[in-house]
Amino acid sequence: MTTLIINIKELVQVENVPKKMVCGTAMKVLPTIKNAFLLIENDCIKDFGEMENLPKIITDKTIEATGKIVLPTWCDSHTHIVFAGNREQEFIDRINGLSYEEIALKGGGILNSAIKLQQTSEADLYRQSAKRIEEVMKLGTGAVEIKSGYGLTKEAELKMLRVIKKLDEHYPITIKSTFLAAHALPTEFKNNKSGYLDEVINEILPVVAEEHLADFIDVFCETGYFSAEDTEKLLKAGTKYGLSPKIHVNQFTTIGGVQVGVKYGALSVDHLELMKDKDIEALKNSNTMPVALPSCSYFLSLPYTPARKIIDAGLPLALATDYNPGSTPSGNMNFVISTACIKMKMTPEEAINAATINGAYAMGLEKTHGSICKGKKANFMITKEIPSYGFIPYSFGNSHIDKVFIEGKEI
Ligand code: NIG
Ligand code: FE
Numbered sequence: 001m002t003t004l005i006i007n008i009k010e011l012v013q014v015e016n017v018p019k020k021m022v023c024g025t026a027m028k029v030l031p032t033i034k035n036a037f038l039l040i041e042n043d044c045i046k047d048f049g050e051m052e053n054l055p056k057i058i059t060d061k062t063i064e065a066t067g068k069i070v071l072p073t074w075c076d077s078h079t080h081i082v083f084a085g086n087r088e089q090e091f092i093d094r095i096n097g098l099s100y101e102e103i104a105l106k107g108g109g110i111l112n113s114a115i116k117l118q119q120t121s122e123a124d125l126y127r128q129s130a131k132r133i134e135e136v137m138k139l140g141t142g143a144v145e146i147k148s149g150y151g152l153t154k155e156a157e158l159k160m161l162r163v164i165k166k167l168d169e170h171y172p173i174t175i176k177s178t179f180l181a182a183h184a185l186p187t188e189f190k191n192n193k194s195g196y197l198d199e200v201i202n203e204i205l206p207v208v209a210e211e212h213l214a215d216f217i218d219v220f221c222e223t224g225y226f227s228a229e230d231t232e233k234l235l236k237a238g239t240k241y242g243l244s245p246k247i248h249v250n251q252f253t254t255i256g257g258v259q260v261g262v263k264y265g266a267l268s269v270d271h272l273e274l275m276k277d278k279d280i281e282a283l284k285n286s287n288t289m290p291v292a293l294p295s296c297s298y299f300l301s302l303p304y305t306p307a308r309k310i311i312d313a314g315l316p317l318a319l320a321t322d323y324n325p326g327s328t329p330s331g332n333m334n335f336v337i338s339t340a341c342i343k344m345k346m347t348p349e350e351a352i353n354a355a356t357i358n359g360a361y362a363m364g365l366e367k368t369h370g371s372i373c374k375g376k377k378a379n380f381m382i383t384k385e386i387p388s389y390g391f392i393p394y395s396f397g398n399s400h401i402d403k404v405f406i407e408g409k410e411i
Contacts, residue, residue, distance in 0.1 A: 002059040003040040003408065005070060005382065011036035011048060012071040012389050013356050014372045021289065021361040022353045024314035030349035030389070038070055040378040043407035048372055063403075067385035071352065073142025073404060074333035075359030075370050078246070078270045078291055080180075080324035081136070081146045082129040082163050083113055084120035087325045100300050100327070101224070101252070110184035113325050114152040117160065126163045130170070132323065136331040137173050137411045140401050142379035143360065143369045144173060145246070145320075147218055149180025154204045161213035172406040174377070176363045178246055179214035181205065181234050182226045197230060201237040209241035215364070216267065217243040221257030228256035235264040246362070250274045251302070262286045268318065268362040272305045273297060280313045289362040290315060292354075293322035294339040295330050307344040318358035319351060338396035348390040378408040 011033045022029075037054045039047040047055070090103050090112070103109050117125065136144065146164045151157035161177060168175035181200045189196035208214050217238030221231040235245045245266035249257030251273055258279040261269040269283070270291040283290055292305035310317050319340050323331035337351040346354065360370030368377050382403040383392070392400050404411040 001042055001408070002046070003061045003063065004057070004059040005038040005063045005065050006054070007051060008036040008038060008065040008070045009067050010034050010069050010389060011038060011372060012069060013352065014048060016373070018367060018371065018373050018376070019357065020366050021316045021358050023316040024311060027311055027316070027350040027353045028347055030352055032389070036070070038372065038380065040405070040408050043378055045372060045374055045376050045378050047374060063382070065382055068402065069383040069386060069389050070372070070380055071383070071389065072356050072369070072371050073379040073381055073406065074140050074355050075363065075365065076136065076141045076144045076320050076323070076331065076333055077268060077318055077359045077362035078293060078320035078322050079144055079146050079331060080149065080322070081132045081144065081331065082125060082148070082160050082167075083150050083325045084116040084125055084128060085325070086329065087112060090326065107187070109326055110150065111187065113150045114156070114184070114186065117150045118153060118156045122159050122163060125159065126166055129163055129167060132331060133167055133171055133173060136323070137171070137404060137406060139332050139334060140381045140404055141331070141333055142173060142377070142404075142406045143176070143363060143365055145176040145178055145216070145363050147178040147180040148214075149183035149218065152184065152186040154199075154207070157204055158207060158213065161208060165213060172409060174365060174369065176216065176365070177214045178216040178218045179205070179208045179238070179243065180218040180220070181238065182219045182230060184220070184225060193230070197233060200234065205237055205241060209243070214243055216246045218246050218248060220248040221255065221260065222248065222251055223253040223255055228260050231257060231260045232264070235260065239264060244364070246270065250279065254279060258282050262288050267364060270320070271296070272310075273303045275306050275309060280309065280315065283315050284313065289318050289358060291318045291320050291362055292340065292344065293320055293328065294344060295332070295336055296322045296328040297343070298339055299328050299330070304343045307340065307346050307350075311346070311350060316358050316361075317350070317354050318362045319354040320359060320362070334392060334400070335397065338393040341393040342396065348393050351393055352389065379406050381405070
């Protein structure tokens with residue numbers, strides 16, 4: 001099956017030689033071709049170029065894209081899409097003055113989601129999560145990472161990971177799975193953190209590895225949750241089973257999580273609402289992608305990740321949603337790139353690089369996703385008629401997508 005898209009106003013994020021990621025000043029460059037064509041064969045990109053160089057070919061389907069922009073689909077490298085129910089009541093509690101921390105201390109927060117998840121059947125959890133997957137695909141996301149971490153018991157963590165696996169099997173979107181080994185201390189281990197870590201390392205992790213239920217390991221490294229020392233213990237255990245770290249760090253406090261991540265070769269360190277100079281230094285000369293989650297800052301009124309400081313230091317940056325019931329009940333990458341431009345002073349080029357190729361790298365998918373490149377997955381979106389790609393972040397909150405293709409098929 002071949003599909004040809006013709007008369008594309010601008011084909012965005014094209015590359016002839018696939019790159020790993022873009023860093024520093026290079027993030028301001030977004031390679032494009034004006035008046036372009038894109039040829040798809042089955043699930044891959046076969047060819048692209050200027051319309052005047054369009055070869056004479058017969059295709060199964062031709063799509064006219066006059067006035068429209070074509071971009072690779074978003075790569076959302078940090079989500080918690082598999083969850084049960086919602087936390088609307090906590091949203092109201094926060095409006096009425098309680099803080100996110102105060103809600104968590106009262107037994108709300110992650111523990112609230114864990115109780116709901118434990119009480120939800122696997123089939124129901126799948127049904128609730130599948131709706132969200134369908135929703136984010138329509139919003140232009142073509143690859144997504146999903147974490148466990150709302151189970152907090154062996155049974156419930158494995159249930160979450162099995163749901164992630166089933167979603168991957170059922171939907172064309174590429175899904176990477178992360179075992180979020182330590183997200184919060186369950187009530188039954190309230191005064192026994194080391195007991196919980198032992199349970200995770202000796203009882204849950206071996207099954208996760210044996211059943212191939214995860215690609216990555218994650219820890220919420222944060223004051224009141226898990227220390228840098230706890231994080232190190234878990235990453236060491238995870239690495240033994242071949243799980244690369246992707247960790248939650250520097251959301252509310254800076255306690256050395258970035259350094260531990262870099263030490264264990266983390267693929268990414270995520271959140272980074274607070275960044276000290278030593279955190280920036282630790283990331284230099286590493287292969288670890290810093291990941292910002294601006295919708296989380298928006299929803300919780302937290303500081304935004306200092307993107308300028310990170311990019312101006314020559315580092316790369318990826319953008320992701322953090323879609324979860326507590327801190328970011330939204331999986332809209334279009335909103336993420338708008339917010340990155342508006343609140344983090346990223347240019348549209350930097351934001352699009354961060355949400356495509358750098359997001360792909362943060363999931364280990366840079367060879368197959370994140371750009372328009374021959375041989376990569378045919379994951380792309382066609383916008384409505386808009387003046388430029390910069391209009392997407394500029395005209396925030398509006399939907400500019402006309403069609404989404406994942407692995408060559410229209411969603
Ligand atoms: O990434 N920070 C830790 N975990 C999630 C949110 C947890 C929750 O409130 O449910 C996050 O923001
Ligand atoms: Fe998160």
